[in-house]
Amino acid sequence: MSTEPRAPSHKHRVMSIKAGDLIPGWTVEAVDPEKMKIMAALLRDPNPIHLDPAAARALGLGDRVVNQGPVNFGYVQNMLAAWAGGPGRIRALSLRLTATVLAGDRLAAGGRVTSVSSGGLVECEVWLDVLERSGSPVKPPLRALAGTASVRPR
């Protein structure tokens, strides 16, 4: 007889999730300005604030290039996918951009379960915070994204 623990079934996994549970966070140690160039090319995004620090400075956005909003969304999606069991588990996401993220920033995506339906759909509040800027802690953390998500965990 096997004594190995078995992975919880989907029903048991979802049943164990409850309002108030924190979703394991997703950390970005330092936002890489080189990734912004790749994203600008993928999106054909002409906005120079993602490419040229002088353009960001001219608009009063700081001394470094500004991360694209969609890249910030991707960090939250990474967190949800890792927790829920894959990218196909995210059914809805709504995010408001509340502050800019700059090259070099240290970030943390987080979330909290707000409700679980009988059908297994989990509603969450989600966020992305800037924890460090220019090597110094940001206290309290600067909220860059705030929103909600619906996921169907595996």
Place this chain on the structure above:
Amino acid sequence: MVTEEDARARIGHLFPGGLATIEPYADWLLRDVVGSPPARDDLAHPLAAFLLATQGLGVDLDDLFALFGTSAADGPLLGEWTVDVIEPLRVGQAYLVSGEVAGAVRKRGSRAGVFDVVTIAVTIADGSGRPHAIVRPAYVFPRSQP
């Protein structure tokens, strides 16, 4: 400056739309940009919804900005983004993308000055027209300093 009425008159404007596909290299690059683990199957990274909506709208961001009398040099920002996923998006599948201006609201803030919030509704559908995802980006177009 574009008037509030001018901006509102764009509501209902239909974009050309078109076909869009997340190629394997684009999914790889998206994952690299956001630090996601490599794909384990043909499901695209969820951020592919943004890319498909942008690629398939049939206009560049510059054209979208120009429709509202602004340009990248004026500092337009993405203010909000919503996606509803009916079917997870897949790498290599061709999607029909259609989009329209869903909203245009002028606002005034003590710090931000006058700005317009323009919402675009983009539907990503399969070849039969069945929606797989609906994406709603809301752009902020600064109109004047406070």
